[in-house]
Amino acid sequence: MSTRRYRIVHHTTMRYEGEVSTSHNELRMTPVDEPSQATLEARIRVRPLTWSNVYEDHWGTQVMAMEAQSPHDVLEIEAISLVERSEVTEEVPDAGGWDVVRSADTQDRLSEFLAQTARTAPPAEVAEFAAQVADEATPRAAALALADRVYQALTYEPGITGWQSTAAEVWEQRRGVCQDFAHITLGGLRSIGIPARYVSGYVTDEAGEIPRGTSVVARNHAWVEFWDGAWRPIDPTNPGSVGLNHIVLGRGRDYDDVSPFRGMFVGPPLVELDLEITFTRLG
Incomplete structure (x- = not known):
């Protein structure tokens, strides 16, 4: 089993x-602690801060x-984490196929x-080709085929969509970023x-x-x-397996459930947002 240890610094100004x-804000910047990912240390510094x-x-x-x-x-947020990420090499077989996935339970x-x-x-076109891949022998095969179609159909282009964009809006222009591919x-x-x-x-862009x-x-x-008897990751933006360079912060139904930063303020508008995230490999 391969393991990597990272120091992650997420700095927002x-x-x-x-x-x-x-x-007033909510921050979701602490990596989850689970069998394939151990969060050994995590702290968030906010300046200025009244309470948390x-x-x-x-x-x-x-x-x-x-x-x-x-x-x-100026509002500064620095989230620092020490995370050990493990890759589970044992391949879990399909657990029952379509009958289990579509069971009443x-x-x-x-x-x-x-x-x-x-x-x-x-949108109708996405539902249509999803129905086509439903003919695959297993839910896993269908999920992989669907993710590949999304990847082939969309062009990754930052700045075209916003945090509030829907799948239908993104599909109309066939361009977007990772959250759009995911939706x-x-x-x-x-x-x-x-x-x-x-x-x-x-994630890092390092190969x-x-x-x-x-x-x-x-x-x-x-x-x-996706679930086919167990939860399995796929990355429709970056074809290939989700691996040791992927660090999980949270899960939910869509972006609204896991936004890293959300909130409100009273005063003049925001004029500049600087974001810097670095991974340092420690082991």
Whole structure:
């Protein structure tokens, strides 16, 4: 079993046109702790900060609710994590096929990941080719075929869509970013009865193994997990397996459930947002 240990630094700076009197935000920037990913250390620093509260939400994501009540024209957030990521090499076989996925028990137990949301509702063309891949022998084969079709149909282009874009809007222009690829894939999978959930996290653009002691640029990323007896990850933006360079922050029905940063402020508009994420390979 391959293992990597990373120090992850996620630094966000927001500059406003003038003084903001108060801001209230939720931060989802702490990696999850699970069998293939151990979060050994995590802390979030906010400047300025009046109070904060940490809790786990309905989806199992750690949330820091915070408030800055002193006047400020800059808000800085630095999330630092030490994460050990393991790759499970044992291949889990298909667990029962379509009969298990479409059983009444599955449809009831995983209903939250079968219901479409405003973001994932698939346009007719996506629902049509999803129905075509439903002829595949197994749900896994169908999910992989669907993700490949989404990848082939869309062009990755930052700045074309916004955080609020829906699958239908993205499909109309056939361009978008990782969250758009994920929403369209989710809509297609759910339309043929395969439970699927949105995954928010980090990824590096490095191909292959990162040398120890090396720091590389990373970015926020989104991919998908589908259920066919067990949860399995697929990345419709980057074909190939989800591996040791993917770090999970949270899971939910769509982006709205796992947004790394959301909130409100009272004062003049935001004029600049700087985001920097780095991975340093420690072991």
